[in-house]
Amino acid sequence: MGLTPEHLAAEAEFQQFVDQHVVPFADEFHRTQRTPPEVVRTLSERGYLGLSIPKQFGGGGRDAITLGLLAGALGRGCSSLRSLLTVHTMVAHAIWRWGTQAQKEAWLPKLASGTRLGALALSEPNAGSDAKSVATRISEDGESFVLDGHKTWTTYGEIATLFLLIGRTQEGPTALLVERETAGLRTELITDLIGVRASMTASVRLDGCRVPKENLLGRRALGVSHVASAALDLGRYTVAWGCVGILDACLQASVAYTNQRKQFDVLLKEHQLVRCMVSDMLTDFRAAKLLCLEAGRLRDAKDPGALEAASIAKYFASTAAMRAASNAVQIYGANGCSGDYPLQRYLGDAKVMEIIEGSTQIQQVTLAEYAYQEYAGARVRGGTARWR
Numbered sequence: 001m002g003l004t005p006e007h008l009a010a011e012a013e014f015q016q017f018v019d020q021h022v023v024p025f026a027d028e029f030h031r032t033q034r035t036p037p038e039v040v041r042t043l044s045e046r047g048y049l050g051l052s053i054p055k056q057f058g059g060g061g062r063d064a065i066t067l068g069l070l071a072g073a074l075g076r077g078c079s080s081l082r083s084l085l086t087v088h089t090m091v092a093h094a095i096w097r098w099g100t101q102a103q104k105e106a107w108l109p110k111l112a113s114g115t116r117l118g119a120l121a122l123s124e125p126n127a128g129s130d131a132k133s134v135a136t137r138i139s140e141d142g143e144s145f146v147l148d149g150h151k152t153w154t155t156y157g158e159i160a161t162l163f164l165l166i167g168r169t170q171e172g173p174t175a176l177l178v179e180r181e182t183a184g185l186r187t188e189l190i191t192d193l194i195g196v197r198a199s200m201t202a203s204v205r206l207d208g209c210r211v212p213k214e215n216l217l218g219r220r221a222l223g224v225s226h227v228a229s230a231a232l233d234l235g236r237y238t239v240a241w242g243c244v245g246i247l248d249a250c251l252q253a254s255v256a257y258t259n260q261r262k263q264f265d266v267l268l269k270e271h272q273l274v275r276c277m278v279s280d281m282l283t284d285f286r287a288a289k290l291l292c293l294e295a296g297r298l299r300d301a302k303d304p305g306a307l308e309a310a311s312i313a314k315y316f317a318s319t320a321a322m323r324a325a326s327n328a329v330q331i332y333g334a335n336g337c338s339g340d341y342p343l344q345r346y347l348g349d350a351k352v353m354e355i356i357e358g359s360t361q362i363q364q365v366t367l368a369e370y371a372y373q374e375y376a377g378a379r380v381r382g383g384t385a386r387w388r
């Protein structure tokens, strides 16, 4: 797939880490609906949470492809941990992209070392896909902003210590950095999710929270269009890679099971209808990984096409992961429905991937726009070559 020796070495390291430290425990995380603190500590000690933060701010300074390979490996083992990487990296990226020099110096080293854990508090009970409709009120009092409102679905919100929060000033949606210990902020754990059940997702209540004005990230009114958008673009990219990991897990589990279980006196793999599901998984896995690699290369090259490529990768990989997880459960039959195997976990996780970071329908709406712009002069017959 055209990976450099450095990328291949990083991928081997990440996959080995996941085999040793994640795969054996992921079902337990899922059952108990929590990520043990020592796992978060291990991820930060290995430099994984700060992997893509520039070296000058204490991070690993690694490129987008390497970040994707880590997200893919974590996604194979545990989608909740991949979510942790995603939200933490999104917050760091937003600060790096839109923060002042002082904000970068204040926050990025802490995020790189894992001293602070980042989370994105954008969604509200009445603001989901239409993120610009956030209603959390940001008023002003002297040198402080005062926050009142209710955020929800904040991944790892229960343990995060730095929130990238989007509220509304008079001018429009505005991004602030809010520390966990701010008086008037409290979180409520959301349990019994269909997927990413260990992701310690929470609601965030804000009652007269005072935040220093220096915590404004970017300019007022640009909180969604610029700050959250930059974060979500990166989030979409890592979620797409996480789906490659789910596809990988489903494919491997399906091959292993059909190699050992017999029905009608032959191994399941001898039934052509079963083989068909496995062949679709293999094709989807390879295609999704190639789309993610393309998105990563464009991102590393700072190509404007990276946005569209991430959207395509996320749309394809998440719908493919859902297909694969559904078929993997089918292949396992009743065992696939039980807690004795991880298949039902993959299915719930894959469903969540179709909803977060822009749902499947939002990607379709966006991608259709790209198509009509790019092919504005298209002809009914023949057309012109558009290979890039």
Ligand SMILES: Cc1cc2nc3c(=O)[nH]c(=O)nc-3n(C[C@H](O)[C@H](O)[C@H](O)COP(=O)(O)OP(=O)(O)OC[C@H]3O[C@@H](n4cnc5c(N)ncnc54)[C@H](O)[C@@H]3O)c2cc1C
Pocket (backbone or CB within 6 Å): 087, 119, 120, 121, 122, 123, 127, 128, 129, 130, 152, 153, 154, 155, 156, 193, 195, 196, 201, 352, 355, 356, 357, 358, 359, 360, 361, 362, 365
């Ligand atoms: C496990 C989990 C973790 C999450 N983590 C975070 C987080 O860390 N931070 C955060 O801020 N949010 C988070 N979210 C929220 C997530 O971003 C939203 O769920 C997502 O944006 C969709 O919003 P919604 O659920 O309100 O659905 P809605 O926006 O109400 O959409 C409902 C349905 O309508 C469809 N729809 C909506 N608009 C259109 C349209 N224009 N055209 C066609 N169809 C449309 C959607 O695709 C969907 O199928 C998380 C959600 C989950 C489930």
